[in-house]
Amino acid sequence: MPLVSSTPMLQAARAGGYCIGAFNVHTLEMLQAVVEAAVETESPLIIQSTVGTVKHLGPEYIAAAATVASNLNPRIPIALHLDHCTEFDLIVRCIRAGYTSVMIDASHSPFDDNVAQTKRVVEVAKPAGVNVEAELGKVGGVEDDIVVADNEALMADPDECAAFVELTGVPTLAPAIGTAHGIYKGEPKIDFDRIGRIASKVDVPLVLHGGSGIPEEQVRRCVALGMAKMNVATELRIVFSDAIKAVFAQNPDENDPRKYMVPAKKALKEAAIEKMRLCGSFGKANDFR
Numbered sequence: 001m002p003l004v005s006s007t008p009m010l011q012a013a014r015a016g017g018y019c020i021g022a023f024n025v026h027t028l029e030m031l032q033a034v035v036e037a038a039v040e041t042e043s044p045l046i047i048q049s050t051v052g053t054v055k056h057l058g059p060e061y062i063a064a065a066a067t068v069a070s071n072l073n074p075r076i077p078i079a080l081h082l083d084h085c086t087e088f089d090l091i092v093r094c095i096r097a098g099y100t101s102v103m104i105d106a107s108h109s110p111f112d113d114n115v116a117q118t119k120r121v122v123e124v125a126k127p128a129g130v131n132v133e134a135e136l137g138k139v140g141g142v143e144d145d146i147v148v149a150d151n152e153a154l155m156a157d158p159d160e161c162a163a164f165v166e167l168t169g170v171p172t173l174a175p176a177i178g179t180a181h182g183i184y185k186g187e188p189k190i191d192f193d194r195i196g197r198i199a200s201k202v203d204v205p206l207v208l209h210g211g212s213g214i215p216e217e218q219v220r221r222c223v224a225l226g227m228a229k230m231n232v233a234t235e236l237r238i239v240f241s242d243a244i245k246a247v248f249a250q251n252p253d254e255n256d257p258r259k260y261m262v263p264a265k266k267a268l269k270e271a272a273i274e275k276m277r278l279c280g281s282f283g284k285a286n287d288f289r
């Protein structure tokens with residue numbers, strides 16, 4: 001099966017009260033690990049790459065690898081998403097390369113400009129059957145080159161969310177609700193009441209950013225309130241890198257990449273399975289047959 005748009009997947013997740021894990025990958029082995037996790041748990045999957053990774057590897061290589069994964073595993077719906085992109089031209093290049101979902105992140109711009117930039121992307125993506133995600137408010141923390149200090153993080157306003165979806169026609173929305181990119185210093189301070197108010201005004205699937213380190217009970221509350229996609233990046237990078245470091249700690253002279261990539265892949269697969277369990281997505285791939 002070719003890569004699919006994430007729009008129907010996420011609509012089904014919101015309607016069904018579960019969430020789909022969206023995992024940032026940076027290497028072929030990371031991509032294979034999250035695919036193996038989805039196959040083993042029969043979970044729908046969103047593979048993501050940041051702008052930094054797209055520039056590092058090239059969107060065509062990433063899309064080719066994701067397409068192979070999708071064709072080899074026809075029982076699992078797989079979407080390929082571009083995370084936090086601020087550049088219209090790069091979005092178009094990724095869509096041409098085969099991405100089935102893109103995020104236009106104009107959350108740093110004033111509301112009207114965010115609307116205009118998002119609308120422009122929706123206009124090119126929708127006819128191509130490609131999902132679009134936009135952000136309102138500002139998610140704190142560090143994601144690739146995007147850095148938002150704690151005192152600059154800004155919660156999304158429910159009425160603005162409703163107006164934004166209406167004005168742009170965007171099919172998925174990432175409202176800032178208190179989570180942050182990176183590892184939390186304490187527990188995240190999620191504004192559950194705000195998620196509920198946003199979800200009551202906006203019927204498109206909502207996206208939970210900053211999925212690393214959110215305690216299980218908090219993830220479940222977010223999902224119950226309407227979060228249909230959970231982005232996870234930092235935790236997966238750490239698990240993957242730690243497994244490689246462990247190999248070198250044992251054998252500093254190791255020089256066969258397969259020797260350190262195999263345990264790294266295994267560790268990442270297990271971490272992704274755990275996130276899919278939190279999302280409640282086990283077995284949900286069967287709904288798409």
Ligand code: 13P
Pocket residue numbers: 024083084143180181182183208209210211212231232233234235
């Ligand atoms: P974390 O790095 O905190 O998991 O956040 C990922 C994310 O939201 C990517 O958009």
